[in-house]
Structures are given as C-alpha cells and as structure tokens.
Amino acid sequence: MTEDISASFSLTQLSHKLKTGELSSEQLVTHCLNRIDKYDQPVNAFITVTGEQALSEAKQADRRRRQGDPRPLLGIPIAHKDLFCTQGTLTSCGSRMLANFVAPYDATVVNRCRAAGLISLGKTNMDEFAMGCSNETSFFGPVNNPWDMARTAGGSSGGSAAAVAADLVPVATASDTGGSIRLPAAFCGRTGFKPTYGRISRYGMVAFASSLDQAGVIAREVEDIAQMLNCLVGHDKRDSTSSRMPWTDPLPLMQKGCQKMRIGIPVALLDRLDGDCRKSFETAVAVLQELDAELVDIELPHAHYGVAIYHVIAPAEASANLSRYDGVRYGHRCDSPKDLEDLYIRSRTEGFGFEVKRRILTGTYVLSAGYADAYYRRAQSIRRLIRDDFEKAFDRVQLVATPTTIGPAFKKGEKLQDPVAMYQQDAFTVLANLAGLPCISTPAPPVAGLPYGLHLQARPFDEISLLQAGHALQQHTQWHRQTPETAT
Amino acid sequence: MSLDSQLLDHLLFLSRMELSENERKLILQDFERTLAMIDVMHAANCDSVPPLENPVSQTLELRADEQTEEVDREALQQMAPEVTNGLYRVPRVI
Numbered sequence: 029m030t031e032d033i034s035a036s037f038s039l040t041q042l043s044h045k046l047k048t049g050e051l052s053s054e055q056l057v058t059h060c061l062n063r064i065d066k067y068d069q070p071v072n073a074f075i076t077v078t079g080e081q082a083l084s085e086a087k088q089a090d091r092r093r094r095q096g097d098p099r100p101l102l103g104i105p106i107a108h109k110d111l112f113c114t115q116g117t118l119t120s121c122g123s124r125m126l127a128n129f130v131a132p133y134d135a136t137v138v139n140r141c142r143a144a145g146l147i148s149l150g151k152t153n154m155d156e157f158a159m160g161c162s163n164e165t166s167f168f169g170p171v172n173n174p175w176d177m178a179r180t181a182g183g184s185s186g187g188s189a190a191a192v193a194a195d196l197v198p199v200a201t202a203s204d205t206g207g208s209i210r211l212p213a214a215f216c217g218r219t220g221f222k223p224t225y226g227r228i229s230r231y232g233m234v235a236f237a238s239s240l241d242q243a244g245v246i247a248r249e250v251e252d253i254a255q256m257l258n259c260l261v262g263h264d265k266r267d268s269t270s271s272r273m274p275w276t277d278p279l280p281l282m283q284k285g286c287q288k289m290r291i292g293i294p295v296a297l298l299d300r301l302d303g304d305c306r307k308s309f310e311t312a313v314a315v316l317q318e319l320d321a322e323l324v325d326i327e328l329p330h331a332h333y334g335v336a337i338y339h340v341i342a343p344a345e346a347s348a349n350l351s352r353y354d355g356v357r358y359g360h361r362c363d364s365p366k367d368l369e370d371l372y373i374r375s376r377t378e379g380f381g382f383e384v385k386r387r388i389l390t391g392t393y394v395l396s397a398g399y400a401d402a403y404y405r406r407a408q409s410i411r412r413l414i415r416d417d418f419e420k421a422f423d424r425v426q427l428v429a430t431p432t433t434i435g436p437a438f439k440k441g442e443k444l445q446d447p448v449a450m451y452q453q454d455a456f457t458v459l460a461n462l463a464g465l466p467c468i469s470t471p472a473p474p475v476a477g478l479p480y481g482l483h484l485q486a487r488p489f490d491e492i493s494l495l496q497a498g499h500a501l502q503q504h505t506q507w508h509r510q511t512p513e514t515a516t
Numbered sequence: 517m518s519l520d521s522q523l524l525d526h527l528l529f530l531s532r533m534e535l536s537e538n539e540r541k542l543i544l545q546d547f548e549r550t551l552a553m554i555d556v557m558h559a560a561n562c563d564s565v566p567p568l569e570n571p572v573s574q575t576l577e578l579r580a581d582e583q584t585e586e587v588d589r590e591a592l593q594q595m596a597p598e599v600t601n602g603l604y605r606v607p608r609v610i
Contacts, residue, residue, distance in 0.1 A: 132591040225572045239569060268576050336557045339550065347531060354532075356604050361597035367607050372532040385533055386543060390550060392531045393519070403554070408567030410560050415568060448549045464571025488572050 033059045037198045039252040043100045046093060053093070053103025053147065057086040060105045060149055064196050070177055070514070073191040075110050075168050076118050077150040085147045092145070101259060102145030107200040109188050110151035111158060112138050112243075113232035121234045122154040122166040122184075125353050125360045125379030135232025136264045137201055137243050144259040149197055152187030156381045157350065158203060158236045160184050161211050161453045162443065165383040170440055173215060174512040175478055179437040182212030188246045189216040193479075193512060199247040199256060205236050206338050207432075207457025209244045210469035214432035214481025217471050217510055219498065220246045221253045224488045225464035226271035229264030237345035238269075240338075240461040249508060250470065250498040254278045257491065273489045281492055285500035286319050289493065291484075292326035292425035297456070300434055304475045309431045312472035312482040312501065316429075319500050326421045326428065330413040331459055335451055337414075338458040340394050340407035346384075347391025353379060386447070415463040422487040427497055430456045432469040432481030460485050468494045471507035479510070519547040 033056060045051035061079045068074050082105065089103030108114060111121045113131035120126045155165045163171040163186025171186035173179040174194040181190040185202035189212030192200050202209040204222040213220025221244050228243040235241060245256040258277055264270040298306060317323050355361035355375025362378055365371035394403035421428055434455060443450040460467040465488060469481040486493045502508050524544060528534060535543060589602060598605040
C-alpha cells in the first residue's frame with residue numbers, strides 16, 4: 029500500500045482514489061506522516077509538523093466524503109512554506125526573529141486551501157525571510173537536497189521543494205521574489221509555478237519585497253499546479269495588489285498542448301551555460317518543437333541588468349518591510365533592555381541572521397540620502413526597460429524559454445563566502461519578478477545525475493499557455509517522474 | 517561608490533542593528549563586490565525612462581474609509597513580548 033501511494037502522488041490520481049474509496053484520507057495522511065518521520069530528519073524540510081491535527085482533519089474529511097462532499101482536493105495533504113500565517117501554529121519565516129511567533133489569523137492562501145478541503149501537515153523550512161537561493165540562511169538549519177544530501181535544495185522555498193521531491197507531501201505552497209519557487213523546484217526535480225504578480229493574494233504572507241513577492245506552488249505535475257491554481261486564484265479585498273482579472277479553469281484546456289505556439293529563446297543569455305546544461309535545455313525545447321511548437325530566436329537587450337537591479341530593488345523594499353521588527357508588538361525581544369533604543373538595536377541584532385542584516389544594510393544604503401536617485405530610482409527605470417523588452421518579445425511569441433538555473437544544485441557551503449556568485453544563481457529567474465510575469469519551472473533532462481529545470485515565461489495573466497506547454501512536455505517525457513533514491 | 521567604516525556605522529544607526537567585529541569585516545569586504553555587481557547598471561541608457569513601481573499595469577484599488585472588521589485586541593497582544601493593561605510595554609522613555 030505504501031509504495032502504491034507514493035507511486036501515485038499526483039493530485040489527480042489521489043483525488044480519484046479518494047473518490048472511489050480505494051484510499052482514505054486517514055491512510056494518506058498517515059502515509060505522509062510516516063514518511064516525514066522516516067525521511068525528514070536528514071532532509072530537514074519541515075520546521076513544524078502538525079500530525080495530530082492533520083489526522084483529526086483527515087478523519088473529518090473521510091466522513092464528509094462519505095456524506096457526498098464532492099470537492100476534488102478534499103482530504104489531500106499539503107505543506108505550507110513557513111511564511112504563510114497559520115492561526116495557532118508557528119510561523120517563523122526561518123528566522124530567530126519570529127521563532128516564537130504564532131499568528132492570530134490565517135493567510136488567504138491557507139484559508140483557501142482549507143476551504144478546498146486540503147489538510148495541512150505543517151510548515152516547511154526556508155531561507156530566513158526568503159532571502160537566499162540555497163536554503164542555508166534558515167535559523168532552523170539548511171534543507172538538504174534529497175537527490176544528494178551534500179547539496180543544497182535551493183531556496184528560498186527549499187523545504188517545500190524537498191518535501192515534494194522526497195514524496196513527504198504531494199504539494200506545497202511557496203513564494204517567489206526572485207526565483208524562490210522555481211530554483212528549488214529545478215534543483216529538486218519538481219514543478220514550480222509562480223503566477224502573475226497579483227494573481228494570488230499575499231494577505232498573511234510575510235513580506236520581503238512587496239513589488240516582487242508572489243505566492244505559488246510546487247508539485248510533481250503541471251496538472252497538480254492547475255488544480256491548485258483553481259483553488260488559490262481570485263481577488264482578495266485584503267490585498268490591494270490582488271487582481272480582478274478573470275480566471276478560467278485550465279484543466280479542460282490542458283490537452284491543447286503547445287501546437288502552433290511560438291516560443292522565444294533569448295539566445296544571448298545562454299552563453300553562460302556549460303555544455304551539459306545547454307544540452308539539457310536544447311533537449312527539452314526540442315521536445316516542444318516535436319510537439320509542433322515553433323522556436324524563435326529573440327532578444328532581451330536589458331536582461332543582463334536583471335540581477336544588478338534586483339539587488340537594489342529587493343533589499344530596498346526589504347529594509348523598509350523589516351523595519352516593523354522592533355521587539356515591541358511581536359517577534360524576538362532582547363533581555364533586560366536598558367532603554368527603548370537598546371531594545372530596538374539588540375532585539376534586531378539578535379533576531380536577524382547575517383544575510384538578512386546584509387540585505388537590510390544594502391537596502392538602507394541604496395535608499396539613503398544622496399544614493400536613492402543613483403540606485404533605487406535608476407534601478408526602477410531599468411526595470412521598465414526590461415518589462416518593455418518582454419512586451420516587445422510577446423508581440424512575436426507566446427512564451428519565452430530559458431533554463432531555470434545556470435547549473436544544477438551546488439554543494440552546501442560552496443557559495444556562502446561569495447554572495448555575488450550566490451546572487452548570480454537567480455540570473456534567469458529574477459526577470460519574471462521584475463516584469464511581473466507568470467512562469468513555470470518543469471524538469472528537463474538531468475545534468476551530471478542531478479535534476480535540472482526548463483523555465484517558461486508568459487505575458488501577464490497568460491498562465492494557461494504555460495500550463496498547456498508544461499503539460500504537453502510532461503505528457504511526452506518522464507523527467508518529472510524521477511524520485512531520488514534517498515527517499516525510496 | 518564604496519562603503520567605509522564610517523558609512524557602515526551610519527547605515528547601522530539608520531537600521532538599528534549592530535555587527536560583531538567579524539561581521540563588520542565580512543560586510544565591508546562583500547559590500548565592495550556587491551556594489552561592483554550592482555554598478556553595472558550605470559551603463560544603461562535610462563535617463564529619460566520613468567521608474568516602474570508596479571510590474572503589472574493595474575490601478576491599485578482604494579476602498580471606502582469604513583470600518584468593516586473588529587480587531588481582536590486580546591488575540592493580537594497575545595504575541596507581544598510584554599503587555600500591561602492592554603498596552604504594549606517598553607522601557608521607560610521619559
């Protein structure tokens with residue numbers, strides 16, 4: 029039974045088994061909790077596991093299903109990245125600052141999952157305040173890649189990606205400010221989806237950089253992503269950036285595939301790839317071509333400024349957002365402060381880790397008197413040029429394809445002493461955040477035995493084209509079905 | 517631009533944080549490299565390009581200035597480090 033469940037860890041298959049009674053939610057949740065017990069200690073994907081509550085909810089879900097409740101996701105387990113507020117359960121954001129923070133309310137993402145009948149198994153590990161791409165900045169220790177425990181799972185949603193990769197849970201929520209869904213999904217061999225800026229409410233999602241942050245999902249298959257988007261998308265009056273753009277159920281449209289789709293390839297950006305990565309990318313896009321997509325060379329003339337301006341805009345917004353952590357209303361407070369200034373300084377000094385401090389200082393620098401125009405304002409102008417480049421490209425093509433990352437998962441510690449090398453990991457992914465585009469990372473052929481990702485981007489609110497192309501690719505390949513040996 | 521010890525002290529003051537000696541050394545050393553990476557943006561020709569604050573062209577909605585929800589003061593203050601008589605407690609200011 030156990031192996032059967034793991035082998036069919038797609039939401040569609042699980043939903044079918046639950047509906048036909050072949051599987052109960054209690055069995056499924058028990059199976060996942062057993063796997064977490066067995067495999068999570070070396071992986072470190074979870075910060076909090078809410079097993080008892082999950083089992084109680086599973087029993088309720090089984091009762092409801094017997095009474096005719098038709099919700100397709102009823103009784104399926106999920107894990108939430110530990111920056112989504114969960115009423116009554118720790119929301120640490122991977123930081124000592126919030127290591128004691130229990131939110132008094134649920135994030136809209138959590139609420140909508142609950143309304144769909146999904147059962148939360150707990151909260152997943154992440155880079156502190158989502159600042160990192162290797163999950164090595166978490167106060168709760170690094171997440172290890174289930175494919176090779178000596179390597180990073182990627183970040184910042186490393187816990188969500190590793191939990192799905194190791195089949196600890198079939199789906200997990202995540203967030204993406206510069207690549208934090210797609211990069212760990214690529215490193216762990218799973219599918220990661222960042223919708224258009226504003227598509228999914230961020231109410232109750234701890235803020236990092238507000239003009240870039242977007243909630244999303246990591247799962248095994250594109251079809252799972254489509255089901256989750258049906259559950260999560262929709263206007264939320266509690267988030268002023270939440271979009272009212274109409275949403276159509278993508279599931280009946282998935283079979284259309286990528287026929288006649290024009291897919292742009294910014295060839296100049298591929299120069300930095302080594303031979304194996306380039307070959308993997310070319311193999312993946314060749315499958316799309318075989319499926320009747322047309323590959324077109326395009327130019328994104330300002331794309332090479334992406335990482336530079338991201339590391340102006342994101343820290344600037346982070347330095348403002350993180351000013352709320354003052355040790356007064358919630359979060360870490362130092363012992364015996366001698367005055368208010370001492371309370372602020374020591375609480376923040378003790379509560380934040382080194383990378384967070386570094387980014388707050390960078391943000392304070394680029395916003396401070398004399399530098400704001402030269403850095404922040406200029407970066408926002410270049411951001412417009414990058415968005416305009418994409419708009420021009422989308423006049424000619426429906427999707428833009430690149431690899432997700434410049435290489436497969438690197439070894440832990442390898443880039444910790446070189447922040448610039450670490451920041452370059454996001455070179456392909458930051459562009460979509462800067463331009464607000466929806467995008468997907470889906471597994472491509474492995475590189476040196478490690479997972480690697482194909483990254484597709486679409487014009488704002490055209491999530492459906494990404495799902496169609498990604499689904500077509502997964503229908504004709506097996507890369508997304510691989511499971512790491514450490515988890516079998 | 518560069519970061520010297522005096523400017524770092526000013527940034528630390530603005531952001532209400534302190535660094536250990538080792539962290540100071542690392543920040544000063546890494547900041548040079550980070551700024552070098554960032555400074556490539558000065559090559560872009562963007563003087564006449566307006567900044568882009570919101571990536572998606574949509575107007576943020578304003579809501580009516582009406583109270584729609586009650587705040588549960590007690591629940592909110594349960595997570596505070598120190599509360600006295602329904603007020604957040606901090607060290608004496610005056």
